Amino acid sequence: MKGLVGKFLGIQCALCAFCVYFVNAWIRSKWCESMKQECFFSYEGIKYDPGQLVFSASLPGVRCNVCGFSWTGLRVLPIHCPTIIKKEIEAVRVTYSCCPIEKFSHYKRRWERILSASGINVELQAGDSLLPVTWTRPEKPTDPIAWPLGGPVVCKVVSDCLVKLDLSCTHLFPLPIQLDPDSVFLNSGEYSLVIVEANTWNSWYKQRGYTQCVACGRFSLPDDESKRANIECSVQRSRCVLSKDDIPDGADIFLSHIYRSGLVVSERVHNEIFPAIEGFVKVRKIVIV
Ligand SMILES: [Zn+2]
Numbered sequence: 173m174k175g176l177v178g179k180f181l182g183i184q185c186a187l188c189a190f191c192v193y194f195v196n197a198w199i200r201s202k203w204c205e206s207m208k209q210e211c212f213f214s215y216e217g218i219k220y221d222p223g224q225l226v227f228s229a230s231l232p233g234v235r236c237n238v239c240g241f242s243w244t245g246l247r248v249l250p251i252h253c254p255t256i257i258k259k260e261i262e263a264v265r266v267t268y269s270c271c272p273i274e275k276f277s278h279y280k281r282r283w284e285r286i287l288s289a290s291g292i293n294v295e296l297q298a299g300d301s302l303l304p305v306t307w308t309r310p311e312k313p314t315d316p317i318a319w320p321l322g323g324p325v326v327c328k329v330v331s332d333c334l335v336k337l338d339l340s341c342t343h344l345f346p347l348p349i350q351l352d353p354d355s356v357f358l359n360s361g362e363y364s365l366v367i368v369e370a371n372t373w374n375s376w377y378k379q380r381g382y383t384q385c386v387a388c389g390r391f392s393l394p395d396d397e398s399k400r401a402n403i404e405c406s407v408q409r410s411r412c413v414l415s416k417d418d419i420p421d422g423a424d425i426f427l428s429h430i431y432r433s434g435l436v437v438s439e440r441v442h443n444e445i446f447p448a449i450e451g452f453v454k455v456r457k458i459v460i461v
Pocket residue numbers: 236237238239240241385386387388389390
């Protein structure tokens with residue numbers, strides 16, 4: 173058999189041992205190189221904000237007689253809600269805060285078709301919130317980063333840095349601020365909502381043999397696995413450890429199963445935004461195993 177080295181030297185090389193050695197060495201060096209680039213930081217302790225993010229529309233919860241659960245999710249989708257869907261959601265919510273599964277499935281399919289006709293293909297879930305969004309709070313914010321229910325918000329300095337980085341899977345939307353009770357709208361360019369699409373949940377659940385309800389789409393783990401998963405999760409959190417298999421491909425910012433309200437950011441994002449938010453987040457380097 174004539175391998176690469178053999179071809180180059182014009183000789184036969186038995187079983188291509190040299191080729192195997194050199195190819196392996198090259199793969200090892202590339203692997204080490206890529207591992208060096210995989211440097212992430214956890215941003216924890218982002219201050220909970222007492223204000224409220226008020227979305228244009230939020231899907232109702234679902235009451236499922238197949239899996240027996242009533243539930244609602246907390247996803248925020250980077251989608252502007254068409255007027256027709258907004259009106260229908262409002263009408264449905266007058267009757268149901270938690271929709272029976274038959275009704276929910278009917279509306280879900282209908283709204284997905286309407287969005288698809290506009291070129292937006294998405295699988296909606298119970299509780300999904302759609303844009304635009306307003307931030308209602310008692311006074312003008314001053315912190316560069318905060319976390320009201322619905323996701324992290326950042327000041328203009330930070331959002332400008334993120335825009336400059338041209339990140340995939342991360343979306344920024346201007347956030348008009350409404351001061352209550354005066355209902356004064358402040359300049360909408362001062363703060364932005366950050367919608368982070370990438371997360372470690374999907375991969376983490378998949379590896380633990382989750383099941384998904386065929387009717388409502390709810391993910392669940394068997395009870396014994398769920399207990400093990402909770403313990404593993406708290407160990408990972410205390411040691412700030414993530415498996416490289418759980419890290420989403422190509423994402424510079426992602427949510428992780430080890431934090432309820434925290435972000436994981438790549439080194440290039442960290443270098444860019446940390447000077448603006450120093451003192452407002454607790455930073456740890458992620459150990460990747
Ligand atoms: Zn179900």
